[in-house]
Amino acid sequence: MREKIVFVDLLRCVAAAAVVVIHVLGPYRELLGQIPDHAWITAVSYNSFSRWAVPVFIMISGALMLTDSRPFELNYYVRRRLGKVLIPFLVWSVFYAFFSGLTPAGYQSSTALTTLAEIPVHETYYHLGFFYYFLPLYLVIPFLQAWVKRAEPTAVKGVTLVWMLLTALFLLYVDGPWSHQLVLYSGYLLLGYCLYRYSWPTLGWLLPLGIVALLLTDYMVLSRSFAAGEYTVGRWLSYKTLNTVLIAAMVFVVCRSIADRLSEETLAKLAFVSRYSLGIYLLHPIFLWPVRAFDWYFIHPVLMIPFWTLVAGGLALLTSWLLSRHRLTAWLVP
Numbered sequence: 001m002r003e004k005i006v007f008v009d010l011l012r013c014v015a016a017a018a019v020v021v022i023h024v025l026g027p028y029r030e031l032l033g034q035i036p037d038h039a040w041i042t043a044v045s046y047n048s049f050s051r052w053a054v055p056v057f058i059m060i061s062g063a064l065m066l067t068d069s070r071p072f073e074l075n076y077y078v079r080r081r082l083g084k085v086l087i088p089f090l091v092w093s094v095f096y097a098f099f100s101g102l103t104p105a106g107y108q109s110s111t112a113l114t115t116l117a118e119i120p121v122h123e124t125y126y127h128l129g130f131f132y133y134f135l136p137l138y139l140v141i142p143f144l145q146a147w148v149k150r151a152e153p154t155a156v157k158g159v160t161l162v163w164m165l166l167t168a169l170f171l172l173y174v175d176g177p178w179s180h181q182l183v184l185y186s187g188y189l190l191l192g193y194c195l196y197r198y199s200w201p202t203l204g205w206l207l208p209l210g211i212v213a214l215l216l217t218d219y220m221v222l223s224r225s226f227a228a229g230e231y232t233v234g235r236w237l238s239y240k241t242l243n244t245v246l247i248a249a250m251v252f253v254v255c256r257s258i259a260d261r262l263s264e265e266t267l268a269k270l271a272f273v274s275r276y277s278l279g280i281y282l283l284h285p286i287f288l289w290p291v292r293a294f295d296w297y298f299i300h301p302v303l304m305i306p307f308w309t310l311v312a313g314g315l316a317l318l319t320s321w322l323l324s325r326h327r328l329t330a331w332l333v334p
Contacts (some may be wrong), residue, residue, distance in 0.1 A: 005196075005258035008060055009274035014255060015060075016277040018053035020036030020284050020313045021046055023127060025305050026120045027292055029231045041222060043301040043310075044231070048218035051237050054130055055248035058137065058185060059192030066193040068144050082138045086334045091332065092282050096125035099286070104293045127285050133185050148190075153198055160334040164245055171241035180268050184240035191245065194251050203253045210250025213243040217299045265266055279312055279320025279333030 028035070028043035043056050065081075097119065101112030104306045124127040148156055169188070178184075194200050221237045235241050257265070273280075288308070290296065297304050322331040 006262075006271075007065070007256040009270040010255045010259045010262070010265065011056055011060055011200065011252065012274040012277040013270050014300070016054045016273070016280045017309060017313060018050040018286075019127070019281055020309045021050045021305060022053065022318075023262040023285060023299065024291070024308045026126075027295070027297070028301055032225055032231055033229070039301055039310055043305065044221060044225070045206055045218050046301070046305050048221050048237065051216060051217070051239070051244055052248035052251050055188050055239050055244060056251055057130075057154065058188040058246060059195065060145075061137070061141070062189030062192030063196035065141050066189060069149075072142055072145065075134065077142065082135075085131070085138075086135060088278075088282070088332050089128070089135070090119075091126045092213070093119050093128055096128060096246065096285070099289075100125060102289065102293075110148055127281065130281075133181050133276050136182055137185060137189060140182070141189065144186070144189055144193075148193060148197075156190065157194060157198065157200060160187065160190045163190065164242060167240055167245050168242040170238070171201065171235050171243065173235070179240075181240065186246070187244075191249060195249060195256075199253075201249065201253075202330075203257060206246065206250045206253050207330055209246045213246040213250075217243045217247070220234075226280075230334055272318060276317055276320035276333060279323065281318040282333065283316035283319050284312045286319075287315040 025043045028040065029047065031043075032040050094116065097114045097116035099149045100115045101110075103111075109228050118124070125134060162185070163183075167184060169175075170179050170184060217236050221233050224234060224236075225231050236243060238244065261271070291308050293310070296308075320333040323333050
């Protein structure tokens with residue numbers, strides 16, 4: 001049994017919350033000119049400040065799986081690692097395909113069936129797109145795991161730096177074979193490994209760079225959108241660009257630093273939420289459906305977004321806990 005890494009619980013909690021924030025604010029993004037500018041700016045800024053969530057989940061996988069010193073066993077890896085995520089994903093994809101037919105005007109079975117048929121190439125609901133680039137990383141992880149065991153730290157850091165350069169090229173629209181999403185997402189595994197194993201890059205570098213990247217990202221999204229008269233982001237909110245890499249790395253190291261200062265009671269609460277973080281990710285759109293379908297955004301987004309994040313996230317946490325209590329349903333929220 002591997003020693004528990006307590007800061008990972010904090011990372012999972014904040015990343016799960018940030019994902020819910022992104023989905024709560026979704027309808028605001030297309031309302032430029034339809035709501036007061038200050039309200040729109042607030043909602044979009046929430047979005048800009050939350051885009052690190054998905055990369056952090058990938059970095060956690062890199063930190064934990066690439067540092068696993070146990071001998072690689074294919075059967076265990078497929079059954080306990082890949083299968084633990086793949087099977088629930090497939091079941092929830094079918095569920096959300098049928099759920100997608102639900103509209104305020106009634107149930108649209110044709111929409112549900114069309115969505116169901118597209119499972120091999122497209123997510124059945126907006127939050128499931130993550131798995132289409134996360135699951136292929138399970139093909140890469142064994143090779144990276146074997147390599148980092150033998151490679152010198154300098155070599156691992158060097159490859160990670162090269163990958164960061166590729167994310168900068170992608171941000172600047174300098175595309176090529178290096179722009180393939182498997183390449184650009186795989187780098188997050190190495191970054192998570194470096195941050196955990198070597199404490200590199202350091203907080204001293206990442207904190208100022210991350211803050212600058214965060215503010216620059218928000219400025220670019222807002223300025224481009226106002227200039228175009230509609231919501232437009234270029235690649236500034238992509239998960240595959242250097243600005244997002246720096247922000248995600250900053251969040252990773254800040255959470256690691258903070259976790260060392262938390263009380264045992266707080267850590268225990270974080271561990272509980274962390275245990276169901278994937279369940280929160282999978283379930284929260286169910287509870288957001290009426291909010292988005294009936295436009296239950298009554299007050300300024302500075303309050304409305306955190307409110308619905310707490311409600312939807314809390315209900316998803318409760319449901320995940322209830323499902324986990326029975327052996328017939330526990331596997332749905334691994």
